[in-house]
Amino acid sequence: MKIKVIPLAALLLMAACSKPTPPGQPAASAAPATKPVATVNGTAISREQFDFYLKNTAGKAPTDLTAEQRAAALDNLIGGELVAQEAEKEGLDKNSDTASWLTLSRMQILQQAGAENYLKDKKPTDAEVLAEYNMQLNSMPKSQYHARHILVATQDAAQKIIDQLKKGAKFEELAKRDSLDSSKQQGGDLGWFSATNMVKPFADAVMALKKGEITPAPVQTQYGWHVIQLLDTRETPIPPLDQVKDRVTQIVQQKKFKAYQDDLLKTAKVEKNL
Numbered sequence: 001m002k003i004k005v006i007p008l009a010a011l012l013l014m015a016a017c018s019k020p021t022p023p024g025q026p027a028a029s030a031a032p033a034t035k036p037v038a039t040v041n042g043t044a045i046s047r048e049q050f051d052f053y054l055k056n057t058a059g060k061a062p063t064d065l066t067a068e069q070r071a072a073a074l075d076n077l078i079g080g081e082l083v084a085q086e087a088e089k090e091g092l093d094k095n096s097d098t099a100s101w102l103t104l105s106r107m108q109i110l111q112q113a114g115a116e117n118y119l120k121d122k123k124p125t126d127a128e129v130l131a132e133y134n135m136q137l138n139s140m141p142k143s144q145y146h147a148r149h150i151l152v153a154t155q156d157a158a159q160k161i162i163d164q165l166k167k168g169a170k171f172e173e174l175a176k177r178d179s180l181d182s183s184k185q186q187g188g189d190l191g192w193f194s195a196t197n198m199v200k201p202f203a204d205a206v207m208a209l210k211k212g213e214i215t216p217a218p219v220q221t222q223y224g225w226h227v228i229q230l231l232d233t234r235e236t237p238i239p240p241l242d243q244v245k246d247r248v249t250q251i252v253q254q255k256k257f258k259a260y261q262d263d264l265l266k267t268a269k270v271e272k273n274l
Contacts, residue, residue: 158218
């Protein structure tokens with residue numbers, strides 16, 4: 001099993017958190033310190049950092065790894081710490097991009113910790129999940145479309161394809177020959193989709209067609225010019241709650257945390273200078 005290398009930004013944060021206490025400054029923790037797993041030029045890599053690194057790279061507890069795997073992970077951390085120290089010597093931590101990455105990484109880590117702490121005793125109830133499920137169903141498009149298309153670069157090229165189709169040319173053959181879209185390998189078939197999944201000009205053209213019809217004129221989008229044929233329509237399949245409960249639960253949690261953020265914003269002093 002391979003031990004992944006933790007991202008450099010995270011290593012730098014870990015390094016920053018493990019700096020020796022400056023002379024004359026008392027230690028912040030009253031708990032007895034555990035012996036570090038390594039010390040690199042005076043900077044300790046704590047057991048807690050090592051265990052956290054293993055959990056997030058190998059996905060296992062240290063006791064579930066072999067001695068060789070733990071040794072390889074520790075070598076990764078030591079190597080990362082050495083690179084981080086050298087980067088600081090070269091003043092790279094003062095580089096605007098690096099400093100910004102460090103600041104954003106710290107903010108994101110604390111934001112994640114804050115979210116987990118806020119939501120730990122706010123597990124969505126069955127009633128909340130059901131209400132959100134019904135809300136999501138009501139906002140879903142009622143219909144889905146099965147269509148195929150041919151994408152070309154110019155309006156004239158698209159019109160020529162329409163003219164050929166009117167004379168009996170096979171859509172899938174023209175798609176395989178002329179289309180610029182990756183769907184050409186399937187004869188232009190896009191499968192089933194909702195109108196909201198397509199750019200508006202394309203969606204509007206599809207919704208205006210009847211089953212089997214081809215767009216009477218080329219349709220322009222930011223991707224080029226399309227010739228579209230509607231193959232079929234159907235009602236949007238409704239997934240049962242049990243099938244999507246985990247995702248709906250996440251949405252409820254996200255909304256709760258967003259409300260928490262909004263409450264913080266109400267009492268925060270914020271100045272914008274864009």
